[in-house]
Amino acid sequence: MSTSILVGYATRYGSTQEVAEAIAETLRTAGLPVELRPLREVRSLDGYHAVVMGAPLFMFHWHKDALNFLSRQRKALSERPVAVFVLGPVHDPHDEKEWLDSRAQLDKELAQFPWFSPLALEIFGGKYDPATLQFPLKMFAGAEPASDIRNWGAIHRWAESLAPRLG
Numbered sequence: 001m002s003t004s005i006l007v008g009y010a011t012r013y014g015s016t017q018e019v020a021e022a023i024a025e026t027l028r029t030a031g032l033p034v035e036l037r038p039l040r041e042v043r044s045l046d047g048y049h050a051v052v053m054g055a056p057l058f059m060f061h062w063h064k065d066a067l068n069f070l071s072r073q074r075k076a077l078s079e080r081p082v083a084v085f086v087l088g089p090v091h092d093p094h095d096e097k098e099w100l101d102s103r104a105q106l107d108k109e110l111a112q113f114p115w116f117s118p119l120a121l122e123i124f125g126g127k128y129d130p131a132t133l134q135f136p137l138k139m140f141a142g143a144e145p146a147s148d149i150r151n152w153g154a155i156h157r158w159a160e161s162l163a164p165r166l167g
């Protein structure tokens with residue numbers, strides 16, 4: 001039976017979905033069969049021999065669709081290679097503190113899943129657009145300028161580096 005790689009994502013404002021699309025495209029270009037789906041729609045990992053999952057950090061937590069996916073798929077994820085990407089920092093790409101803070105938030109979330117050991121885990125810069133925020137977030141976050149520090153070169157290189165390990 002032929003199987004494919006699941007590239008699963010969670011997103012609120014769309015930027016993580018765009019990163020997932022770029023990763024899926026890079027893996028396809030490397031000749032791998034890929035299916036791109038929102039994590040919340042995935043009920044079973046039958047038919048997938050490997051998983052790339054991505055989700056953003058919000059308010060010090062990982063997107064709940066990613067947390068629910070880990071809870072739901074514990075057994076299947078333990079039996080497959082899994083790579084994880086996370087969107088978080090949105091300010092200066094060279095502001096080390098923001099990246100360390102995002103990493104600490106993620107580590108705290110993943111500590112709830114001690115069985116989970118992805119073969120790769122990467123934090124990428126994200127996108128922030130105060131115009132898309134809804135009340136009440138707009139009230140206190142709206143003063144920050146819009147930014148998009150997604151590093152497409154780094155995303156592409158990361159996906160390329162995964163190809164031989166997920167194929």
Ligand SMILES: Cc1cc2nc3c(=O)[nH]c(=O)nc-3n(C[C@H](O)[C@H](O)[C@H](O)COP(=O)(O)O)c2cc1C
Nearest residue numbers: 011012013014015016056058059060088102126127
């Ligand atoms: C209201 C709000 C809260 C956020 N909180 C965090 C946070 O606690 N930690 C972090 O690293 N990034 C945080 N971010 C940045 C998001 O992870 C980033 O904007 C990401 O690209 C959003 O992904 P999405 O477009 O797929 O929803 C926050 C963004 C917004 C808009």
